[in-house]
Amino acid sequence: MAGYINYEYYLRQDYRNLQWCPGCGDGAILQAFLRAVHELEISKDDVAVVSGIGCSGRISGYIDFNTMHTTHGRPVAFATGIKLAAPDKYVVVFGGDGDQTAIGGNHFIHACRRNIDLTIIVINNNVYGMTGGQYSPTTPNGFKTQTTPYGNYDNQFDIVKLATGAGATYVARETVLKPVILTKYIKKALQHKGCSVVEVISNCHINLGRRNKMKSPHALLDWIKEHTVPMSKAKKMSEEELVGKVVTGEFVEIDKPEFTEQYYKLCESLKGE
Numbered sequence: 001m002a003g004y005i006n007y008e009y010y011l012r013q014d015y016r017n018l019q020w021c022p023g024c025g026d027g028a029i030l031q032a033f034l035r036a037v038h039e040l041e042i043s044k045d046d047v048a049v050v051s052g053i054g055c056s057g058r059i060s061g062y063i064d065f066n067t068m069h070t071t072h073g074r075p076v077a078f079a080t081g082i083k084l085a086a087p088d089k090y091v092v093v094f095g096g097d098g099d100q101t102a103i104g105g106n107h108f109i110h111a112c113r114r115n116i117d118l119t120i121i122v123i124n125n126n127v128y129g130m131t132g133g134q135y136s137p138t139t140p141n142g143f144k145t146q147t148t149p150y151g152n153y154d155n156q157f158d159i160v161k162l163a164t165g166a167g168a169t170y171v172a173r174e175t176v177l178k179p180v181i182l183t184k185y186i187k188k189a190l191q192h193k194g195c196s197v198v199e200v201i202s203n204c205h206i207n208l209g210r211r212n213k214m215k216s217p218h219a220l221l222d223w224i225k226e227h228t229v230p231m232s233k234a235k236k237m238s239e240e241e242l243v244g245k246v247v248t249g250e251f252v253e254i255d256k257p258e259f260t261e262q263y264y265k266l267c268e269s270l271k272g273e
């Protein structure tokens with residue numbers, strides 16, 4: 001089963017109104033996710049996909065799993081409830097950088113801290129894509145957005161460091177340019193028992209690229225390529241050479257007690273009291 005993948009099987013046949021702009025990275029990320037599920041031979045019934053509002057949040061509408069399209073910033077809160085009610089399911093969250101690190105930042109860090117068994121895929125396109133391109137907590141310095149028309153001077157969250165510092169037990173980052181490696185990380189995240197965060201650096205060429213005078217759709221992808229470096233290569237680079245570069249790879253993979261398991265153990269121990 002795991003070789004050939006029939007994507008149609010995983011997509012809702014009655015939901016054909018695909019609303020992503022042509023070339024949006026969200027499609028490649030969805031493809032990597034479906035491939036990961038397929039290669040792990042996980043049944044569709046055993047997966048619950050939860051998303052917030054944003055272009056990235058549309059994923060839950062397109063796929064034929066158990067899904068919930070929730071409110072902006074809150075998918076982790078809904079996913080926490082699902083995981084506690086159905087601990088045997090693979091519970092996956094899709095959210096944008098705005099959804100997960102701005103309005104939903106609080107839910108994000110506490111899921112990491114609790115080490116609850118969720119796979120959180122943060123689609124970091126460095127902007128609020130859906131609402132026309134306002135700056136987010138990951139917009140790079142100098143970038144023009146609707147709300148930083150003279151260039152962004154604000155500091156950025158490093159999502160990997162945020163997740164690691166908050167306590168996530170599997171943390172990885174890749175770009176949309178490397179779907180095979182991305183699939184591998186998503187597979188590892190799904191298999192990991194605990195809070196897994198996969199940051200995917202993606203392109204919103206429409207609301208970020210165009211505003212920054214990137215004339216062709218792939219100019220933003222070229223920019224991503226120039227500004228990211230795999231960990232194996234980064235290890236051989238000096239601090240000066242790494243200025244302005246984002247390192248990709250796997251950053252954390254550790255075992256720690258998982259929240260849901262501890263909750264059920266506690267319930268069991270209290271039986272009859």
Ligand SMILES: Cc1ncc(C[n+]2csc(CCOP(=O)(O)OP(=O)(O)O)c2C)c(N)n1
Pocket residue numbers: 053054055056057071072095096097098099100103123125127128129130131136204
């Ligand atoms: C509570 C709430 N606040 C604000 C909005 C408006 N809103 C919808 S999507 C969005 C930002 C989307 O950006 P991001 O989460 O990065 O996702 P993207 O569209 O880039 O994938 C905002 C502010 C909303 N729908 N609900």
Ligand code: SF4
Pocket residue numbers: 019020021023024025026055056125129130203204205206207
């Ligand atoms: S606005 Fe940006 S993030 Fe949204 S679908 Fe278009 S390219 Fe993708």
